[in-house]
Amino acid sequence: MANEEKNNQGQQIQIEVPQEEMQGKYANLAVITHGPNDFFLDMILLAPNTPKARVQSRVIMTPENAKQLLYALKQNIDQYEMTFGEIQQRTPGSGNGPINFPTPKGQA
Numbered sequence: 001m002a003n004e005e006k007n008n009q010g011q012q013i014q015i016e017v018p019q020e021e022m023q024g025k026y027a028n029l030a031v032i033t034h035g036p037n038d039f040f041l042d043m044i045l046l047a048p049n050t051p052k053a054r055v056q057s058r059v060i061m062t063p064e065n066a067k068q069l070l071y072a073l074k075q076n077i078d079q080y081e082m083t084f085g086e087i088q089q090r091t092p093g094s095g096n097g098p099i100n101f102p103t104p105k106g107q108a
Contacts, residue, residue: 025043025045025056025057026045026056027043027044027045027056027057028044028045028046029043029044029045029046029053030042030043030044031044034063034066037062037063038060038061038062038063039060039061039062039063039065039066040058040059040060041058041059041060041061042055042057042058043055043056043057043058043059044056
């Protein structure tokens, strides 16, 4: 399956998703770390009552690309909420999902 998108110069680029990636990977926790030149996004599956969590995918990007991702997520969340209503955030102790588990902290 291919998708088209415009790059910074306004040119159309074709984005191809390999068949083995079409289903995606579920993650319910993200750990973000960074150094001076890179951001690391570890997408993690954290299951209840298990002592270990597994990284499903790691994405490494430049600081500029990380900031573009931030803006793209904000724009998409705004569009989602206009269509489906405000996303309710869970509070600690609500008993709904991994928010109740201790989570690793990002490091510089």
